[in-house]
Amino acid sequence: MDTCKEEGCIFCNRIARNNDREDFILYRNEKGLIIMNIYPYSNGHLMIAPLKHISDIALLSDDENLSLISLIKLSQAALLRAMKPDGFNIGLNIGKAAGAGVEEHVHWHIVPRWFGDSNFMHSVSNCRIIPQSLEETYLLIQNELMNIIPEKNAR
Numbered sequence: 001m002d003t004c005k006e007e008g009c010i011f012c013n014r015i016a017r018n019n020d021r022e023d024f025i026l027y028r029n030e031k032g033l034i035i036m037n038i039y040p041y042s043n044g045h046l047m048i049a050p051l052k053h054i055s056d057i058a059l060l061s062d063d064e065n066l067s068l069i070s071l072i073k074l075s076q077a078a079l080l081r082a083m084k085p086d087g088f089n090i091g092l093n094i095g096k097a098a099g100a101g102v103e104e105h106v107h108w109h110i111v112p113r114w115f116g117d118s119n120f121m122h123s124v125s126n127c128r129i130i131p132q133s134l135e136e137t138y139l140l141i142q143n144e145l146m147n148i149i150p151e152k153n154a155r
Contacts, residue, residue, distance in 0.1 A: 011035075011049045011105040024134060026142050027074070027149075031067035034075050034145075036138060041111050043132050044083045044141065046075045049107040056094055057106055068108070075110050078144040085112035 006013065014023040014035065024036035026046070037045040048071045050064055057065060076088060089111040093100040132140075 009053060009105050010102055011107065012053050015049075015051055021138070024138055026078075026138065027071070027145050029067060029071065031064050032071050034071055036134060036141075037109070038134060040134075041109075042113065042117060044079050044085070044112040044137055046079070046110040046141070047107045048072050048075060048110065049105060053105055055104050055106055057092070060106075072108055072110060074145065074148065077148055078141050079110065079112050081147070082140045082144040083112050086115050087113045089113060 011033075014025060015033065017023060020026075020028070024038060026034040026036065028034075028051075030051075032048055032050045035047050035049065037047050048068055050060060050068055052060070052064065054060060060068070072090060076090070079085060079088070090108065092106060092108045094103075094106060096103050
């Protein structure tokens with residue numbers, strides 16, 4: 001699916017559909033979701049987004065913020081188990097000037113990092129080298145999410 005030419009909000013479109021596996025949604029709770037970035041900076045690059053279409057975390061309730069932070073923690077734990085990274089970049093960009101690619105729907109990026117993973121290909125040739133297909137990565141991370149939260153139905 002080419003999100004570059006997609007009409008509307010890429011997050012809201014996926015939230016509304018009931019096709020989580022095809023849309024690479026790993027898990028949903030009552031306030032947000034964990035979704036894979038289909039244009040990842042590194043293998044296992046995840047995003048956390050609120051279900052509410054909102055452009056700034058200042059507009060989220062404390063309860064929503066707490067729920068989204070719990071999804072970040074859950075994502076990090078699943079990635080540690082599934083991919084064994086050496087570290088993470090976790091953050092969000094609010095507004096176009098800050099580098100937000102989807103500025104109308106706030107979302108956090110969770111990028112697993114490994115020693116020696118500095119990949120310059122995207123800088124010089126506008127491409128990225130990912131050692132595993134998105135489908136394989138989806139199943140690997142989803143399996144770990146289900147091991148961490150077996151009482152919930154991770155989709």
